[in-house]
Amino acid sequence: MNNYFNPNSVYTEEDFKHRFRMRRHVFECLLRDVPQVNPYFRQKLDRTGRLGFSPYQKVTIALRMMAYGSPANSMDETHSMYESTCLNTLQQFCDTIVQVHKDEYLREPNQEDLNRFLRKAEDRGFPGMIGSLDCMH
Structure with a gap:
């Protein structure tokens, strides 16, 4: 969060574009639209009563896997998300993007x-x- 999303973030807009393969405003649109359409992306309590992954984390994981071709099991080391959760997140993200944008872009x-x-x-x-x-x- 401190690196990319806070007002005094460590990285610049150009760094963001390089790392995420998109401009920040596109990411923010995805971050706004995806949780509204798919409850999977809303932050909830997990089975232990702790907060689960945030929408920022889930969208970031999905985009990183697609942008870099990162395998799901590599996300555990850097983002503390198990392989099965990463794969589920990617699937949910892709399904949601198709649902939201198919009429405009996938026609x-x-x-x-x-x-x-x-x-x-x-x-x-x-x-x-x-x-x-x-x-x-």
């Missing part, structure tokens, strides 16, 4: 999208190319 492109893609490809020297899926032809 078939419409004509406006295709025109934008074609313009962007043309600007990069690939006129008439929307994308190459197999790179074989």
